[in-house]
Amino acid sequence: METQFDADVIVVGSGALGANAAYELARQGKSVIILEAGVRIPRWKIVENYRNSSKKQNYNAPYPNEPWAHTSYDVDYIDNTGSFDFRPGMLKLVGGTTWHWAAAAWRYIPHDMKLRSTYGVGRDWPIDYDVLEPWYGRAEVALGVAGTGDDDQSGQGGAPFPPRSTPYPLPPEGKTYMFQRLQSRLRELGYNFIHEPNARTTAPYDGRPACAGNNNCMPVCPIGAMYSGDVHVDHAVRAGAELRTDTTAYRLEKGEAGRIAAVHYRRSSGEDVRLTARYFVIACHGLETPKLLLLSEVANSSDQVGRNLMDHSGIGLQFVADEPVWMGRGQIQQGGIFNWRDGPFRARHAAIKHAPSNYVPNTSVTQRLLKEGIMGAELEARIRDEAARWVDISTVFEMLPHPTNRVTPNYDRQDALGIPMLRVHYEIDDYVKAARPVAMNDFRNFVRGMGGAVVDDDTGWQNRDHLMGSVIMGADPADSVVDGDCRTYDNPNLFLATTGVIPASGVINPTLTGVALAIRLADTIAREV
């Protein structure tokens, strides 16, 4: 039995979830060490990388992809054995992947968390919305979420929903012109637009300036108005936590009575270090977290570690509307159409969300015209015309958890540290496929409602980088990795701060839920340490 520990709590991973857990623990007086596989890079440097990059549409290009700290976007890093090419853009640096998200900060609605008992499909959360609600509020304060409490976020056009005990900390963004035009014209066809709550500031907040509409949430907010995990890494360090970069955790060491005794990490220099702590929080996102558990042979008596992998696998639609909507003006996304977020249909097919993207479309427009052989003055004229009228809808579906959709260590291929890379087997399920015709019918309505001409309505299945299910939460230790507090059933001092615990995917970006769970697990640990 260890009597001296290197820290009360070691948090592996410095993304938004790990950083918020670390900050809450440090703030409550616990000694905390944060391990981060990547390094710290200041914002101005990432901006410089982006400005100098020739790959403007590759949101991962401004971030380092080192042989000792691969991003998951690296073409060699994930060996896909299923029919779907699972390739999310998870970054490795201080602050994690929230450096390039679009900052949507939705809450789940109560039915999302009781899918099995309400609709007879998928799985239930072991806790319900009311239990998590206070931590949703704290997560919104941590991230500085701007939003309106006036919408029925279930998409049914009813009273404000879900219930909130606290207001959004910041007022909502003004609606972009494109959002207003789509909302105005598609509302006539019965589509309910919901204004997206998001972690972009609408006023100075927590050392961050107000969003100025740089339209650059991905690959990097140039001014730090959009939340990224480094905010709470810095808060944690100021509260006394120790940050160690270039430290890839590769093994959790088992101790007595099922407890985790130590974590082993390796640096790019090859140096190996063993650290002990009373508690461990693994916050390495939905792929690396199960990999670390499987490499360590812990937390897996259920054989569910790495299984039930879900993304909001999606499809897209591009068309040219009959009027200029000026895509690219203002924030990069502001919400969307939620008619298919909830209802009895979920017994038969997946929930659906349609979100208009609002990036500057000139590159996409130009690429298409060049492929058609358009040149010279006509090219310029058509870029000007079509870029003004371009509409891009990003659609996501609710996946169900399947044990066969899984991530495992790839023992056949190792990184520069000698640590196995990833292997993923992922198939789009029938629940999602049954919803595709419904979404395609919506696509036809959108094009008709905007008087448009289709550019592409058959994109094939796309990654949405929302990793869930891979260390699944549940009430039964026989089929679940963690309980409702994100504590592993097998190892009482091991907690998982990752959206990988989420057992029912819904259609909303899971980051806010992950942060709420991370703050909640920190509270649990703080009571026990």
Added chain:
Amino acid sequence: MLRRLALLFALIAATGAAEAQTAPDPALVERGEYVARAGDCAACHTMPVPGAAPFAGGYAIPSPMGDIVSTNITPSKTHGIGNYSLEDFARAVRRGVLPDGTRLYPAMPYPAFSGIADDDIAALYAYFMLGVEPVDAAPAAATRLPFPFDVRALMIGWNVLFGGTGFAPAPGASPEVIRGQYLVQTLGHCGTCHSPRNLLMGEETGSRYLSGGSVGGWIAPNITSDPVAGIGGWTGSEIVAFLRDGYAPGKGVAGGPMAEAVEHSLRHLSDGDLGAIAAYLKTVTAVGDPGATRPAFGWTEARPVAVTAYETGNGPTQADLADASTLDGAILYNGACATCHGIDGAGTPDGTFPSLTASTTVGSDDPANLVLTISQGIDRKGAGGHAFMQAFGAELSDAQIAAIASYVTSRFGNPAVTVDEAAVSALRAGGPTPWIVPAAPWLVAIAGGAILLVIVGLLSLLFFRRRRHGHGFA
């Protein structure tokens, strides 16, 4: 405040003891609140954190001698000033002497406040007694200065020299100018920062009045009427806009302690009072600077830069994407500053992101405020909204801040001004230290030695005289 007043009225009504002469006068309390705004009492006596109890003290005011912690001036009878009579209150505010005889340090600007008019003192007293919620708790910290500054009795002598001489209206001035003079000299205590200090840290009130000072490394510029070194080139409405919003297009923005003055005090003043301040400042005797050839806001042209200077291409390795060690000002400006201020430094037309040309901060011969703005950012609520620039001190090294500051002055300000790493480090540490701080212990030793010498001398004399007497007797 209203709740407390209502309670008082209710109490008076309920007891039937409504003697007219003791009933609080809401108008007087309201006027006292305005006087407290003009005096910016909250700047020091309210903690600058959200939700802080007003006037409960605890704010550590950095001074060259060490932190001076503001006190609880709520009407608490146990921890505040609830037991003060009007006379006690007036003596503390105007002379820096508490009822028990304790001498305040002049972080409390009683030399300026010595001129507060009797009716304003009465209004202030009514406000602090009736308009402020009592807080029955002491501030978390207390003032602990090193020897000899911990000897508060030293202030008795200092006060004789610098303790303030009351308010004397300028002869022949208009009522507006006299009102402005009162607001600047007395309530606003502008000279506390904007006048230079003498060797004993006393404020210059004579010929160098308002000719510039410094606080915590920030330059409080010359605000005399000199058209080059001062603000003689500002119109009255520009001065008013600056005081009210912290921003005057074509002139500059308020940062650091001036931003706090705008937020806590100046934005709350009436247009008439702001106009009076401007009118008075225009009359303040010009103090020139022989070395200055154009006003700080007079650098209005951005000098061009080639795109190849700041977009040099990404390096060949992944490690290059993480290498943030460059000291190239053009590259740093492009990554950290240009998103808001523009590669041409023009900012936005509405001033949300201010221009870097025609900027007092950028064009000054002294780059201190430019360096500290980069390092600490701007966080200022003015009458027109909330101006904010994030602090870059955590993600840029001192050498990188120096590189950016030099690049900015070379392109948008006075190109003769350059900044090096050591200067940035010194500014971030709070600026130059007055000579008296390191010297004071020696002074005390020397003074003690001098007293000893005098005593020895007197004894010697006595002995000598006795001898002489003795000799005489002999």
